[in-house]
Amino acid sequence: MDKAALAAFLRRDFAQVADDFRVERADETGVCLRLVAQERHLRPGGTVSGPALFALADVAMYLAILSRLGPVALAVTTNCSIDFMRKPEAGRDVLAEARLLKLGRTLAVGDVLVYSEGKPEPVARAGLTYSIPPR
Template sequence: MADSPPLPPKRRCSPAEIQAIVHVGVPIAAAWGVEVLEAAGGRAAVRLPFRPDLLRPGGTVSGPALMGLADVAMWAALLGVTGGKDESVTSTMTVNFLRPFAPGPVVAEARLLKRGKRMVFGEVLLRAESSEEVSAHVTTSWVVIAPA
């Protein structure tokens, strides 16, 4: 039996290309101005600029905005390893808020922990852009949806 030829490598997308895909696929990310800073090798970093409308009473960044940012960060990490083509969907997300986010930009750093044929597992660390301290830790799993 002859060896099958190796699969061609996936095309590597730039952060700007992945950001464009994210903005079309998740329109609220575009509305919020989410930026993809990097996405390659199963990792991604995304930035949520400061927006007064995303603050909750008490002046901290709202949980729904932070969870949305974490979800987008994980998708960016997936897009970075799939050549910009990924239709996987979030199955679970567990968020541990460790400290409040003061008003200001937020950075989410995602990494794939395991990428199987049917499931993907990852983690996202969120922090204020002005700090190295992690303010939220997210674990997430995604169901792989094969394109039709």
């Protein structure tokens, strides 16, 4: 699935969160997903919350898998480990760069680096495993 197909899938099957995210890129290297940071994503102090960063990493990896397999709505997260390394910049969107490390018949493993827009250092790193339903 390309960038447009992933965005359409998100709008159709996950309308409840589709407005929070924008697919920036989908290619052979992976997916870049933007969290359009709004007040509901902030924690005290004005920074993007950990749960919002987790959601961004999870959705980015999900879309990276779909970019290779097609619209498999029932692929599910089976494991996620996330390291929060820096405070995201207040007032900036957050970008997730997701790449697949292994795509098998039943499991997909990947990693995600999360950045404050315009900053070179990652604010978080996540490793995720997904279960892929039988086709």
